[in-house]
Amino acid sequence: MRKKMWPSSLLLVSSTLLLLLPGTSAELVKDGSTCIVTPISNTSKAAVAAPVVVGRRDDNPLAVPPAPGSPGALGRFPRPEPGSSSAGHRRRNSKNLDTRAQPDDTPQILDAFKQCGQDGTIILREGTYHIRQVMDLTNLRNVSVEIHGTLIWSADNLSYWRQASPAVTYAGRQTAVRLGGRDIAVRGFGKALFDGNGQAWIDLAAGASNFQGRPISLTVWYGTNVLIDGITWHMSQFWHTFVAHSQNVTMTNLNMSTYSSNSQSSQNTDGTNTWNSKDITISNWTVTCGDDCIGVKGNSSNVHVSNVVCHESGAMTIGSVGSNSAQPDYVENIVFDNITAIHSSNAAWIKTYPGNGYVRNVTFRNIQFEDVNQPIYVTSCIYSYNNCDSSRLKISDITWSNITGTSRYNVAAGIHCSAAAPCEGFHFDNIDIRPKDGGGAAKVLCSNIKNQADMGIDCTGPCPGSQPQQLSGNV
Secondary structure, X not given: OOOOOOOHHHHHHHHHHHHHOOOOHHHEEEEOOEEEEOOHHHHHHHHHOOOOOOOOOOOOOOXXXXXXXXXXXXXXXXXXXXXXXXXXXXXXXXHHOOOOOOOXXXXXXXXXXXXXXXXXXXXXOOOEEEEOOOEEEEEEEEEEEEEOOEEEEOOOOHHHXXXXXXXXXXXXXXXXXXXXXXXXXXXXXXXXXXXXXXHHHHXXXXXXXXXXXXXXXXXXXXXXXXXXXXXXXXXXXXXOEEEEOOEEEEEEEEEEEOOOOOOOOOOOOOOEEEEOEEXXXXXXXXXXXXXXXXXXXXXXXXEEXXXXXXXXXXXXXXXXXXXXXXXXXXXXXXXXXEEEEEOOOOOEEEEEOOOEEEEEEEEEEEEEEEEEOOOEEEEOOOOOOOOOOOOEEEEEEXXXXXXXXXXXXXXXXXXXXXXXXXXXXXXXXXXXEEEOOOOOOOEXXXXXXXXXXXXXXXXXXXXXXXOOOOOOOOO
16 A cells, blocks of 8 residues: 655645744645544644654554544554453543643544544544534544543533533433444544543532533534544543444443542543443443443443443443333343453442333343442332332343342342333352352342242242441441
8 A cells, every 4th residue: 555645835834824823724635535533732743743654554653544434453452351460541630630720622533523423434533632622523433532631621611511511312411422423433542531620520419419511521413433442531520432323333342430529529420321322332341430321321232332331430330211101211222241340339230210111131241349338239219219119111021140249238139120011031150249248148129020949049038128238337
């Protein structure tokens, strides 16, 4: 293949502009269908740096990517297995971030998507990009996006984000970035870092659940054939990611870490949630967060999750679903495989409201964990614990296989199904859950399950509808 080179005239003109007009549109260079963005803070360095030569990727990190929209680069950029000693990424201390007004790199990024977002390539070079505006990147088509730098979302204009972030319909939520269209590949190559200045949002929310206007970091919105690979999130504003109204979405090799540095809770910092979407693949993630690690919400189907390590989270969950009794929720064909949960609230669980619809054909397989509050949990009345036996939302054909680890207290499983729509088709195989402090076998509490005697595990007693998601001690 002939090596593609920068035109010498373009290099000369671009360098002149960068030297004379820092902070202007000179930070965006367009070559054919390729848009290359340089951070404003790097402009003077970029002007005197060696020209970017488009050629072999193993020689140059800014080489032309595989054909736009193709996932072909995945095999060429291996990442360490989640949980390995080499899987760590750069971490920023949000307490020490300078929150004074910074240059705004958003305009040239938006311009790059405007010029090259269809049948093109967008490259964000190494360096720090300050993001001070929402990015509504919908209507993309056949585009490859390379991110080699750090994106920091501003924390000195939180009222702007609360007012301007686009809506994503679900529960009145909003998002800082909305990505949509078809045949989209976003690759970070293990270099890309998204810093949401999450501590500022944690402090503003002050423990309030679903604080109004607090934006999700990245939403895949009406996307088809979307790849997101090789990105690290640090201190997300709210949920790290959300997949809504989308099909055939692959999210691989992602690291996420959001926690509170003070006494305020980091709740609602989920790794991801899917909603009204199908054909989703999630693989090779490491997540530290204050809520669900991976959540599959209403009208999600054909979701496959594998090779995920979750710290301080809710691990693998179906739900919540059924919150609107007038609008049925349907969830089916979901697999969670090869999951590790450490010091989490739950490990493999299903949470529904007393609503309508169904959850069926779900497999939790090869789940290992340490110090998990209540590893297996099923409820028909999450949060309120009222009207638990009136729910018409059917839960059926659920398998837990090779589930091993230690529970924080003496309950391995708490399962309360609705009396109006009893659970059926529950199967348990090779379940080995032991209290971390000893004290004998962990309890399995069950109510309203059909063919309970044939499901592969012995129930030791009934489970009340009021059984909470998280226990405060032995029962």
